[in-house]
Amino acid sequence: MCFQVRMTPHETSLTLEKTAETLRAAGLRMTKKRFGIIQALLEANSPLSLQDIQSRAEVHTSLRPDYATVFRTVGAMEKLGLVHKVSLQRSCTYYEISDPRKHYDHLVCRQCGQVVLIDIPCPIGEAEKTIARQYGFRELSHSLEFFGLCSTCP
Ligand SMILES: [Zn+2]
Numbered sequence: 001m002c003f004q005v006r007m008t009p010h011e012t013s014l015t016l017e018k019t020a021e022t023l024r025a026a027g028l029r030m031t032k033k034r035f036g037i038i039q040a041l042l043e044a045n046s047p048l049s050l051q052d053i054q055s056r057a058e059v060h061t062s063l064r065p066d067y068a069t070v071f072r073t074v075g076a077m078e079k080l081g082l083v084h085k086v087s088l089q090r091s092c093t094y095y096e097i098s099d100p101r102k103h104y105d106h107l108v109c110r111q112c113g114q115v116v117l118i119d120i121p122c123p124i125g126e127a128e129k130t131i132a133r134q135y136g137f138r139e140l141s142h143s144l145e146f147f148g149l150c151s152t153c154p
């Protein structure tokens with residue numbers, strides 16, 4: 001079982017319809033279960049494991065998508081840049097909706113598992129430009145995870 005991630009508020013400007021349209025254009029049939037999966041990701045306040053997505057999709061639509069459907073849908077969304085993986089140094093992978101206008105750096109409490117989206121100008125925005133120039137890469141993105149102990153943990 002995956003560690004349950006605690007919530008912090010997090011807004012995104014991607015919508016259910018926009019996301020569904022991108023998936024449809026990529027050849028995915030948009031079933032009610034798939035809508036539930038997208039909705040689960042859009043409304044999450046922090047990264048979700050595939051099991052989290054499965055159970056939240058069920059809450060939204062009263063239909064439980066099977067694990068393979070969740071896996072394939074999230075995989076397709078990842079390829080299209082609609083979600084990205086968040087590495088929390090845990091045994092399972094967490095996913096988060098990916099808004100191209102935002103960037104996603106996190107603070108993770110080692111003790112209670114709380115994940116906080118860092119809401120300050122990116123600490124390595126300038127370094128990213130230097131790295132891109134130096135290595136001839138374009139359209140860089142990154143996701144940073146800072147691990148520590150939160151203010152409520154001893
Ligand atoms: Zn904590």
Ligand SMILES: [Zn+2]
Binds near residue numbers: 104142
């Ligand atoms: Zn950043």
